[in-house]
Amino acid sequence: MxxxxxxxxxxxxxxxxxxxxxxxxxxxxxxxxxxxxxxxxxxxxxxxxxxxxxxxxxxxxxxxxxxxxxxxxxxxxxxxxxxxxxxxxxxxxxxxxxxxxxxxxxxxxxxxxxxxxxVLVGYGTSEAPARRRRVRRAEPATPSAPAARGVNGTVRESADTPSGAPAAVADGPVPVISPLVRRLARQNGLDLREMTGSGPDGLILRADVEYALRAAATQSRTEAPSGAPRTHTAPASAPAAAVPDGPGVTRVPLKGIRGAVADKLTRSRTEIPDATCWVDADATELMRTRAAMNAAGGPKISVLALLARICTAALARFPELNSSVDTAAREIVRHGGVHLGFAAQTDRGLVVPVVRDAHTRDAESLTAEFARLTEAARAGTLTPAELTGGTFTLNNYGVFGVDGSTPIINHPEAAMLGVGRIVPKPWVHEGELAVRQVVQLSFTFDHRVCDGGTAGGFLRYVADCVEQPAVLLRTL
CATH class of the missing domain: 2.40.50.100 (RNA polymerase II/Efflux pump adaptor protein, barrel-sandwich hybrid domain)
Incomplete structure (x- = not known):
């Protein structure tokens, strides 16, 4: 058996x-x-x-x-x-x-x-066993005849339901799209057996439960005595009635990567008192250095890899920026190694892969790892481990053709360096006006981990390395 x-x-x-x-x-x-x-x-x-x-x-x-x-x-x-x-x-x-x-x-x-x-049941798919019973089909409730909640919190049939009509569900489990919807109904006292789902085979969706809650609230207000004050407290989980959408309105669910990004950015804005400073830097020498490296043979070195190498050197001088804040313990947690995140735009949304132990890698190794993670991001094969655990983020928004930005810190990190596009601009070089390759650098930091002097010192060191890459020789 x-x-x-x-x-x-x-x-x-x-x-x-x-x-x-x-x-x-x-x-x-x-x-x-x-x-x-x-x-x-x-x-x-x-x-x-x-x-x-x-x-x-x-x-x-x-x-x-x-x-x-x-x-x-x-x-x-x-x-x-x-x-x-x-x-x-x-x-x-x-x-x-x-x-x-x-x-x-x-x-x-x-x-x-x-x-x-x-009761935890299946999710109403066509692949489920044949034993799964089908729910009686019925027209959904309308505003003119909404479902009403009885004294026990269950949904009653409307008055025009024939007295001999069978209950919506006589036996067996009730098919619900997810346990989260089942919990929403339970918290608000709704009996799912009294409901008819609008999904396939009568599957009860979240929209069905929310509609029942709104309908019950409307019924309660309608049945209130004319002389009594019209007060009503909606269930805690019931959403407020929204203004009907007009023509051409499209609703896009915040879920998956888009939803995760929304949650993280909201948390960052809510918890982190951030500040931003920026500076323009002459990147002409950095670009010449890269050209010389690539002319010497071997794998090509990317600009992002050189900027990452500069970041790790700067974090070694200003370790308080390679940290996070433990709000529960009211402690600043300084990390021993640099796990460098970088923003990567994909068809599925913005993701931030993490280069582990970036402080131990040279420019060639960083270039290879950036390429590998970027390809995995576009293919959607990044693992959760490759998308978490970062301690500092490098955001190269210059690839979108913009000069500056004030990025939101990638929670729970404490800082982010933004890099704009590198473009020819008029620049005073050695006392004379010349056309140079100029880049704008922006630095957003958590003001709880340091003051402006530390942040300014970090950004100035990064700019110095961009303008004179030989400065890095001190840390090699």
Whole structure:
């Protein structure tokens, strides 16, 4: 007799709490071996292939491609020790067995105990076992006949529902798009069995729960006595009613990399009291030095690598800028090594790969690592480890054809150097006006870790190295 095991979306590390299914690598009925990749997911940091810890036959998959799942949600079930005969004759039994542990696991309760709002089920995909029951179809509630919450917090049918009509769900688990939606309903006292989902096969979406909450709030205000003051407190999780969108309005979900960037930048702006200083520098000698290096043969050296080498030398002189702030302990944490992040624009959004131990690398090694990480970023194959753990960021926004910027610090770091485009400009050189290659450098820093004198000293040293690369010889 085959044992059916459930494989849940594992903790992918680095504080990641959810992932979006990009591509399934196995079908229901496929035989898998231990540690075989079964699904490709996109987290807020990278594309990851998730291996299955069990060997056997896939009996169910949970989540269509494009579905976002929280860590701990079921991915698939595997019948361990199942034979070919089992697959041909006992598919339904395997599917039923796969469903049983899921119903009993969620929140430690069963459907008979505290209602279906606590049952963890599949996500309504067409690949789910045939045992999954279908929800009765019904027209969605309208503003003229909204759903109303009874005294027990559940959603009641509207008055025009025929008295003989069956309940929305008579038995079995309720299909919900994600446990997060189930929790939202539970926190606001909504009985999911009284709701009809607008998703495929009656799948209850987040929009359905939010609409029910708004409808219940509207019903409460309408039923208030005419002489009583019209006050209403919306549920804590219910969003405020939004102004209807006009023609041509498009809503884009903040999720994946875009959502992660939004969260990090918001946190940075909220927590870090940053300041920015900038200076123009004559980069003519730096460009000549690079040309001489590349003319000598061997791998070509990039401008970014030279700037990175300058940054590591500057951080060795001003180590307080290679730090972060532990707000809970009220301590400044100075890092021993420089893990240098650099901004890379990709089709999936802005990512910041990290060059580990950049302070130990020469210009040639830095060039190779920048090239490798940039290619991986564009291909979407960066691992979470390659996108986290940075201690300082180099932002080369000059590639976009702009001169200056006041960038937002990459939380939880304490500083970022921005580099504009290098362009010919009039410049006074050795007492005479000449055309020189000029670059604007901007430096944004966390004012908690240092004062302006330290930040100015760092930026001035970087500018000196750009103008006279021989200054670096002191640290080589």
């Amino acid at each position: 085959a044992q059916v095991l459930e494989f849940k979306l594992p903790d992918l590390g680095e504080g990641l709490t959810e992932a979006e299914i990009v591509r399934w690598l196995v079908e229901v009925g496929d035989v898998v071996v231990v540690d075989q990749p079964v699904v490709e997911v996109e987290t807020a940091k990278a594309m990851v292939e998730v291996p299955c810890p069990y060997g056997g036959v896939v009996t169910a998959r949970f989540g269509a491609e494009g579905t976002e799942l929280p860590v701990g949600a079921p991915l698939l079930t595997v019948a361990v020790g199942e034979t070919a005969a089992d697959r041909t004759g006992g598919g339904t039994d395997a599917a039923a067995a796969a469903d049983a542990p899921r119903s009993a696991e969620a929140d430690g309760r069963t459907a008979a105990g505290e209602g279906s709002g606590n």
